[in-house]
Amino acid sequence: MTITDTSAASTTDSSVPVIAHWIDGALRASESGRTAPVFNPATGAVQAQVALADQAEIDAAIASADAGFRVWSAYSIAKRQSVLFAFREILNARKRELAEIITAEHGKVVSDAMGEILRGQEVVELATGFPHLIKGAFSENASSGIDVYSLKQPLGVVGVISPFNFPVMVPLWFVPIAIAAGNAVVLKPSEKDPSAALWLARVWQEAGLPDGVFTVLQGDKLAVDGLLTSPVVQSISFVGSTPIAQYIYETASKNGKRVQALGGAKNHMLVLPDADLDLVADNAVNAGFGAAGERCMAISVVLAVEPVADDLIAKITDRIAALKIGNGAGVDGVEPDMGPLITDVHRDKVSSYVDIAEADGARIVVDGRGFTVDGHEDGFFFGPTLIDGLPTTSRAYTEEIFGPVLSVVRVDSYDEGLALINSGEFGNGTAIFTNDGGAARRFQSEVQVGMIGINVPIPVPVAYHSFGGWKKSLFGDAKAYGVHGFDFFTREKAVTSRWIDPATRNDPSHTGINLGFPQNS
Numbered sequence: 001m002t003i004t005d006t007s008a009a010s011t012t013d014s015s016v017p018v019i020a021h022w023i024d025g026a027l028r029a030s031e032s033g034r035t036a037p038v039f040n041p042a043t044g045a046v047q048a049q050v051a052l053a054d055q056a057e058i059d060a061a062i063a064s065a066d067a068g069f070r071v072w073s074a075y076s077i078a079k080r081q082s083v084l085f086a087f088r089e090i091l092n093a094r095k096r097e098l099a100e101i102i103t104a105e106h107g108k109v110v111s112d113a114m115g116e117i118l119r120g121q122e123v124v125e126l127a128t129g130f131p132h133l134i135k136g137a138f139s140e141n142a143s144s145g146i147d148v149y150s151l152k153q154p155l156g157v158v159g160v161i162s163p164f165n166f167p168v169m170v171p172l173w174f175v176p177i178a179i180a181a182g183n184a185v186v187l188k189p190s191e192k193d194p195s196a197a198l199w200l201a202r203v204w205q206e207a208g209l210p211d212g213v214f215t216v217l218q219g220d221k222l223a224v225d226g227l228l229t230s231p232v233v234q235s236i237s238f239v240g241s242t243p244i245a246q247y248i249y250e251t252a253s254k255n256g257k258r259v260q261a262l263g264g265a266k267n268h269m270l271v272l273p274d275a276d277l278d279l280v281a282d283n284a285v286n287a288g289f290g291a292a293g294e295r296c297m298a299i300s301v302v303l304a305v306e307p308v309a310d311d312l313i314a315k316i317t318d319r320i321a322a323l324k325i326g327n328g329a330g331v332d333g334v335e336p337d338m339g340p341l342i343t344d345v346h347r348d349k350v351s352s353y354v355d356i357a358e359a360d361g362a363r364i365v366v367d368g369r370g371f372t373v374d375g376h377e378d379g380f381f382f383g384p385t386l387i388d389g390l391p392t393t394s395r396a397y398t399e400e401i402f403g404p405v406l407s408v409v410r411v412d413s414y415d416e417g418l419a420l421i422n423s424g425e426f427g428n429g430t431a432i433f434t435n436d437g438g439a440a441r442r443f444q445s446e447v448q449v450g451m452i453g454i455n456v457p458i459p460v461p462v463a464y465h466s467f468g469g470w471k472k473s474l475f476g477d478a479k480a481y482g483v484h485g486f487d488f489f490t491r492e493k494a495v496t497s498r499w500i501d502p503a504t505r506n507d508p509s510h511t512g513i514n515l516g517f518p519q520n521s
Contacts, residue, residue, distance in 0.1 A: 016046060016047060016048050016049055017048050017049070018030065018035055018048070018049045018050070018051055019038065019048050019049070019050040019051060019194050019195060019198070019218060020051055020198075020218070021051060021053065021057060021061065021215075021216055021217055021218050022197070022198055022201040022214075022215060022216035023057075023060055023061050023064050023212075023215055023216075023217075024064045024211050024212055025205055025210075025211030025212065026211075027198070028057075028060075029051070030051030030052070030053065030054075030057060030218070031054075031056075031057070032051065032052060032053060032054035032057060033054075034051070034052035034054070035049035035050060035051055035052060036049065036050050036052055036191045036220065037049060037050075038050050038105055038191075038192065038193070038194065038195075039105075039192075039342075039343060039380070040104060040105070040107075041105075041106065041107030041339070041340040041341065041342055041343070041379060041380045042107055042326075042327040042328060042329070042339065042340050042373075042376050042379045042380075043327075043376055043378060043379055044344065044376075044378030044379050044380060045378070047104070047105075048195075050191050050194045050218050051218045051219070052191065052218065052219050052220050052222070052223070053217055053218060053219035053222065053223045053226070054222070055222070055226065057217070057219075058217065058219070058222070058223055058226035058227075058230075059226075061186055061215045061217040062157060062186060062226070062227075062230050062232050062233060063232075064211075064212040064215055065157045065184040065185070065186050065212055065213070065215045065232075066156070066157050066184070066212075066232050067212050068184040068210055068211060068212020068213040068214075068215075069154070069156050069157055069182075069183065069184035069212075069213070071210045071212070071213070072179075072182060072183075072184060072209075072210055072212075072213045073153075073154050073182040073183075075182075075210075077130075077131050077134075080130075080179075080180060080182065081128060081130065081131065081180075082208070083179075083204075083207050083208045083209050084124065084127050084128045084130070084176065084179070084180055084207075085128050086206075086207035086208055087124060087176070087203060087204060087207035087209070088121065088124045088125060088128060090203045090206055090207055091117070091121055091124060091203060092121060094203070095114060095117045095118070095121070096110075096114065097199075098113075098117055098168060098196060098199055098200075099111075099113035099114045099116075099117060100113075100329070101195050101196050101199055102116065102117075102167055102168060102193065102196055103328040103329050103339070104195075104329070105167070105192070105193035105194075105195055105196070106164065106165070106167060106192075106193045106328075106342060107292070107328050107339040107340040107341065107342060107380070108291050108292070108294075108328050108339050109328040109330075109335050109336060109337070109338065109339050110328060110329060110330060110335060111335055112290065112291055112328070112339075113168075113328075116166055116168055116169040117168050117169070119169050119460065120166075120168050120169040120170075120171070120172030120173065121172070122462060122463035123172050123173055123176055123177065123463045123481045123485075124172060124176045125463065126176075126177075126463040126464055126481065126482070127176035127177050127179075127180040128180075130177070130180035130181065130486065133483065133486040134152045134180075134181055134486060134490055135152070136149055136150035136151045136152055136492070137149065137150050138150075142496075142520065143520035143521055144521050145498055145499075145500070145501075146496060146497065146498045146520075147496075147497045147498075148494065148495070148496050148497070149494075149495050149497070150492050150493065150494050150495070151492065151493045151495065152181075152486075152490040152491070152492055153182070153490060153491060153492075153493065154181050154182030154183040154489065154490060155181075155183055155234035155235050155258070155489060155490070155491060156183060156184070156232070156234045157183070157184050157185075157186060157232050157233050157234060158174075158178050158183045158184070158185055158186070158233065158234055158235045158236075158237070158489065159185075159186050159187075159188065159227035159228075159233045159235065159236045159237070160174045160175060160178070160185055160186070160187045160188070160236075160237045160238075161188045161224055161227065161236065161237070161238045161239075161240070161248065162187065162188070162189050162190060162197075162238075162239060163190055163239050163240045164190035164192040164193050164294075164342050165291065165294040165295060165296070165342070165402075166239075166295075167189060167190060167193045167194075167196040167197065168196050168200070170239045171187055171189070171197065171200065173237075173239075173467065173480045173481050173485075174237040174480065174481070174485070174489075175187065175200075175214065177481060177485040177486060177489055178237075178489045179204075179209070179213060179214065181486060181489040181490050182490075183234075183489055184212060184213045184214070184215070185213070185214050185215065186215045186216075186217050186227060186233070187200075187214070187215065187216050187217070188217050188218075188219060188223050188224060188227060189216065189218070191218065191219070191220055192342055192343065193342075194216075194218055197216045198216055200214070200216075201214055201215075201216050224248075225251070228248065228251045228252045228255060228257070229251070229255050230255075231255075231256075233257065234257060234258065235252075235257050235258035235259065235260075235488065235489070236248060236252040236257050236258070236259050236260075236261070237259075237260050237261075237480070237488075238259075238260070238261040238262065239261075239262045239296070239480075240262075240263070240264075241263060241264045241400070242263035242264040242400075242425075242426070242472045242473070244263075245261040245262060245263035245264070245474075245475050246261070246263065246472070246475055248261045248475070249261040249475035249476055253476075258476075258478070258488060259475065259476040260468075260474075260476045260477075260478040260479070260480060260484075260488055261474070261475040261476055262296070262467075262468060262469070262473065262474055262475075262480060263426075263428075263469075263472055263473050263474065263475060264296060264400040264402075264426060264428070264472070264473065265296045265297065265298075265400060265426050265428030265429060265469065265473055266300055266301065266397075266398070266399070266400055266424055266425075266426045266428075267297060267298060267299050267300055267301070267426075267428060267429045267430055267431075268299070268300075268301045268302075268303055268417075268420065268421045268424075268430050268431075269283075269284060269287070269299045269301070269302045269303065269430070269431045269432075269433065269457060270303045270305070270414070270417045270418070270421065270430070270431070270432045270433070270443065271302060271303065271304050271305060271308060271312065271432075271433045271434075272305050272414060272432070272433065272434040272436060272439060273305050273306075273307065273308050274434055274435045274436055275308070275433040275434050275435065276433075276435070277308060277311055277312050277315055278315060279433070279455070280302075280312060280315075280433045281312060281315035281316045281318075281319055282319065283299075283431075283433070283457040284299060284302055284312075284316055284406060284457070285316060285319045285320065285323070285384075285406075286457060286458075287299035287431075287457035287458050288300065288302075288384075288404065288405075288406035289320075289323065289337075289338055289384045289404045289406070290338070290458075291338075292338050292339060292340065292341050292382065292403065292404050293350075293401070293402060293403045293404040293405060294341065294342065294402055294403065295458070296428060296429075296473075297428065297429045297451070297458045297459070297460055298402075298458070299406070299431065299457055299458070300400075300401060300405065300406065300407065301390075301397065301406075301407050301408075301409055302316075302406065302407070302408045302409070303409050303411050303417040303420060303421070304408055304409070304410055304411070305411055305412070305413060305414060305416075305417060306410055306411070306412055309388075309408060309410045312408065313365060313386070313388055313408055316386055316406070316408075317365060317366060317386060320366050320384045320386060323337045323338060323384055324336040324337045324338075325337065325338045325339070325371065325373060325381060325383060325384075326339070326373050326376070327339065327340075327373070327376060327379070328340070338384065338404065340373075340376075340379045340380040340381045340382070341380045341381070341382050341403060342380065343380055344380050346380070346402070346403070347380045347381070347382050347403075349403075350382055350401055350402070350403030350404075350405060351369050351382065353395070353396045353399070353401045353403075353405060354367070354368070354369055354385055354387070354396070354405060355369075356394060356395050356396045357387050357390050357394055357396035357397075357407070360390070360391050360393070360394040360396065361389065361391060362387050362388065362389050362390040362391065362394065362396070362407070363387070363388045363389050364385070364386075364387055365386040365387065365388050366383075366384060366385055366386040367383070367385060368382050368383025368384055368385035368404060368405070369382070369383075369385070371383030382403055382404060383404070384404045384406070385403075385404060385405045385406065386406050386407075386408070387405065387406070387407040387408065388407075388408050389408075389409075389410070390407040390408070390409055392409065392420060397409070398424070398425075400426070414439060414442075414443075418443065418446060418447060421447055421448070421449065422446075422447065422448045424471075425471060425472045426469065426471055426472055426473045427448055427449045427450055427469045427470030427471035427472070427473050427474075428449065428450060428451065428469035428470075428473035428474075429449060429450070429451040429452070429453070429458070429459055429460075429469065430447055430449040430451075430452055430453070431452070431453035431454070431455075431456060431457050431458075431459065432452075432453070432454055432455075433455055434454075434455070440454045440455075448470055448471070449469065449470055450468050450469035450470045450473065450474065450479075451467070451468075451469060461482070463481055463482065464482055464483075465482050466479035466480060466481055466482030466483065466484040466485065467479055467480040467481060467482075468480055468484070
């Protein structure tokens with residue numbers, strides 16, 4: 001499949017295609033007259049326009065999903081499971097094709113895009129085992145002649161709003177579980193890299209999913225608000241920045257929906273003096289600069305417990321010097337270590353935070369501002385940046401940068417480092433590097449963060465656990481995937497049942513008037 005399938009797309013500019021919606025099992029050209037540019041971040045060129053839905057298209061997408069739900073929810077568990085298995089097999093066989101689509105629109109290195117797909121595939125594999133996870137419970141003879149049991153049923157039409165940084169992995173955190181549970185999904189991908197969603201739609205169709213059960217609605221805030229306020233949409237799953245996550249949570253909740261809204265982060269790595277500094281330096285570079293820092297689980301602050309800061313900074317600096325930055329697609333089969341940022345606007349925002357750090361008195365050890373790649377001078381590149389002595393009052397410390405900027409903050413003790421982590425407004429991920437098991441156990445107990453790594457820099461949980469932070473990193477009560485995911489996408493009925501034995505039908509205990517509150521016996 002090409003990056004932009006134009007077989008059913010309209011164009012406002014004959015030089016580039018317009019990326020369409022996926023409604024009723026087919027590409028649907030937009031008639032809204034509104035589009036947004038889709039860039040190749042490595043070259044800076046506009047490679048497509050993406051449709052931005054109007055209200056009529058939003059309504060059509062939701063109506064199609066509602067019709068699809070009525071078909072799909074009637075499928076047997078065995079039939080639904082067969083579709084999940086088929087989807088997994090097709091995804092696994094063609095993942096390189098999907099990775100190249102991600103790289104072309106997002107910019108990340110192809111091998112990194114492959115890693116994103118594989119982590120999403122883990123959730124698909126979890127979802128194939130869904131019959132065990134949507135079983136109800138049964139209590140025989142809970143009261144004399146009465147059985148009590150529970151049913152888990154799908155919600156209906158559910159909305160998923162995904163971010164630009166993981167155009168495949170984040171949808172796969174939610175969509176396979178929602179579909180396995182019997183729901184229909186309307187996915188609103190980021191308008192910055194929308195084509196991967198259409199690829200997924202085709203694969204779902206090829207796997208045997210009925211039309212309407214998976215819908216792709218391209219758009220901007222109008223499409224988001226359409227999902228948040230529609231009385232047909234029963235839940236919203238979102239990953240993105242904290243201000244938007246809070247808006248999603250408040251607006252959807254006000255409209256009576258279940259919400260899981262995962263927000264931003266400022267993830268710290270606490271390095272104790274007994275840690276292996278070569279291991280720490282390797283992991284700090286990997287976690288700080290992988291995907292050009294466009295990860296909500298990226299490490300952005302290293303808390304170095306003295307006296308290790310100087311040695312650690314030197315080791316990180318040496319490793320940065322060896323990094324190769326370039327087009328994520330690679331040249332002649334050779335990939336760089338890091339690709340560009342998503343847009344020039346975002347690149348300039350990242351650069352502004354380095355300006356702030358410098359103005360606040362920090363030392364810029366390695367400066368990525370103004371970085372260019374030969375032959376890609378118009379690309380949205382920003383070089384790996386290392387900052388020392390960043391004041392904890394600086395906006396460059398307190399706010400999420402979402403770029404390849406790693407700051408070292410020197411602390412005098414474990415307790416000082418822990419206090420800095422716990423005082424932040426975010427609580428997404430954190431890590432401690434140490435050879436002291438007692439310190440690690442104390443850290444996992446005392447730190448106020450949802451996901452913790454012990455000598456692991458990016459502690460994204462495996463699929464059968466659940467992903468989600470604390471504080472302003474998560475709005476709503478349900479984390480992503482794992483058991484939380486199945487609980488979120490189903491609702492429970494409790495049934496109390498009595499079938500009177502014909503032989504005792506005339507027993508006085510079965511007849512008569514009793515206005516008292518029922519009692520168990």
